[in-house]
Amino acid sequence: MLQGLSMEKLGGLKLISEEIKDILKIEVSVLMGANLAPEVANDNFCEATIGCKRKAQDGALLKKLFHTENFRINVVEDAHTVELCGALKNVVACAAGFTDGLGYGDNTKAAVIRLGLMEMRKFVDVYYSGSNLQTFFESCGIADLITTCYGGRNRKVCEAFVKSGKTLEEVEKELLNGQSAQGPPTAKEVYLMNKKSGKDDQFPVFTAVHLICAGEMKPAQLVDCLRNHPEHL
Ligand SMILES: NC(=O)C1=CN([C@@H]2O[C@H](COP(=O)(O)OP(=O)(O)OC[C@H]3O[C@@H](n4cnc5c(N)ncnc54)[C@H](O)[C@@H]3O)[C@@H](O)[C@H]2O)C=CC1
Ligand SMILES: O=C(CO)COP(=O)(O)O
Numbered sequence: 001m002l003q004g005l006s007m008e009k010l011g012g013l014k015l016i017s018e019e020i021k022d023i024l025k026i027e028v029s030v031l032m033g034a035n036l037a038p039e040v041a042n043d044n045f046c047e048a049t050i051g052c053k054r055k056a057q058d059g060a061l062l063k064k065l066f067h068t069e070n071f072r073i074n075v076v077e078d079a080h081t082v083e084l085c086g087a088l089k090n091v092v093a094c095a096a097g098f099t100d101g102l103g104y105g106d107n108t109k110a111a112v113i114r115l116g117l118m119e120m121r122k123f124v125d126v127y128y129s130g131s132n133l134q135t136f137f138e139s140c141g142i143a144d145l146i147t148t149c150y151g152g153r154n155r156k157v158c159e160a161f162v163k164s165g166k167t168l169e170e171v172e173k174e175l176l177n178g179q180s181a182q183g184p185p186t187a188k189e190v191y192l193m194n195k196k197s198g199k200d201d202q203f204p205v206f207t208a209v210h211l212i213c214a215g216e217m218k219p220a221q222l223v224d225c226l227r228n229h230p231e232h233l
Contacts, residue, residue: 101162
């Protein structure tokens with residue numbers, strides 16, 4: 001089970017599903033959603049999204065495999081978008097953690113979520129065009145973004161990073177008991193890709209998350225990035 005992106009040797013992005021497909025020579029579908037693991041393990045009600053390439057052929061079987069009373073599945077034929085939502089929302093959750101650490105409230109976090117969602121949509125449009133806007137309204141989109149920005153580990157370590165002044169590695173070690181946050185490495189991959197295509201300015205939240213994690217920007221400057229976001233022009 002993993003979320004994230006893979007960097008190609010020449011600096012391009014590769015989805016993890018594409019990496020698996022190339023290695024194993026099999027068709028790969030993805031499952032993403034508002035699914036914080038402890039709550040799923042507790043059998044609390046939640047929804048999830050399966051993204052596949054051939055819904056007519058594989059959709060019913062994929063749904064049957066995972067759909068239960070408390071784990072409700074929607075299958076969509078938009079696998080790239082589902083997978084990218086799962087990876088990119090971790091970056092937005094880091095931004096939410098930074099604003100929490102800075103002492104901003106829920107209105108600011110809502111702005112981070114909205115602007116982050118717009119960047120997710122733009123990123124998919126720019127690098128994997130042909131996505132279905134409706135996919136962002138599935139559990140893998142807005143719902144996963146909300147739960148991760150409120151209850152996830154990325155948010156938690158980024159809040160502690162700001163409050164404690166320790167390094168990300170230190171707070172991860174202290175708070176995650178051997179687990180890791182996927183947002184910072186994903187932010188770096190997204191940043192390198194955007195920088196290579198000269199588009200880093202179009203993704204101020206993604207860019208700021210990487211620069212803050214890399215120690216090249218102060219967390220407080222994130223709010224300037226929100227204030228001057230291209231969505232406000
Ligand atoms: N825990 C949660 O609530 C949810 C987690 N996810 C995603 O599932 C994935 C796994 O999450 P968890 O099991 O909770 O995390 P975890 O931190 O418990 O496990 C991740 C594992 O991946 C290994 N790993 C990290 N980088 C690696 C690399 N480059 N090569 C090989 N192994 C590597 C780590 O050593 C660790 O054993 C993550 O991508 C996470 O974003 C998705 C939904 C919910
Ligand atoms: O992906 C998740 C929820 O769907 C988990 O997010 P975190 O990795 O931030 O805990």
